[in-house]
């Protein structure tokens with residue numbers, strides 16, 4: 001069944017000019033880009049998006065990082081988009097992410113891990129609404 005995932009190349013990925021290489025990986029896998037926008041994330045949206053981490057000691061730094069420059073926000077569409085996107089992205093910590101995954105190939109530590117992908121179809125719907133004001 002066709003599904004949508006919310007994917008966001010974080011400010012470090014945009015600054016390092018990795019957009020093309022990263023989008024290419026989703027396309028090569030067989031997923032497609034249904035929508036994309038370069039945008040600045042407000043503190044309010046960042047705090048809502050990372051609300052599940054509000055009590056963590058790194059929360060303030062995380063919000064500072066995600067608001068530190070433009071992100072490239074996307075809707076990636078296809079069969080099993082959420083699971084497929086997560087497997088292409090790899091584990092949260094790039095230091096533990098295997099080579100061949102986006103975080104494994106382009107990141108060095110968890111504080112700047114290059115990219116976000118929705119962790120469930122329900123969260124994908126919520127994140128798409130939060131970032132794009134649409135379904």
Ligand code: DAT
Pocket residue numbers: 053058062091092110111113116117119
């Ligand atoms: P993921 O992005 O893999 O879904 P998450 O939802 O648990 O991971 O965390 C969201 C982001 O928060 C993650 O991409 C990077 C940051 N983060 C998570 N754990 C961290 C830690 N121990 N130290 C610093 N940043 C962390």
Ligand code: MG
Pocket residue numbers: 119
């Ligand atoms: Mg997450």
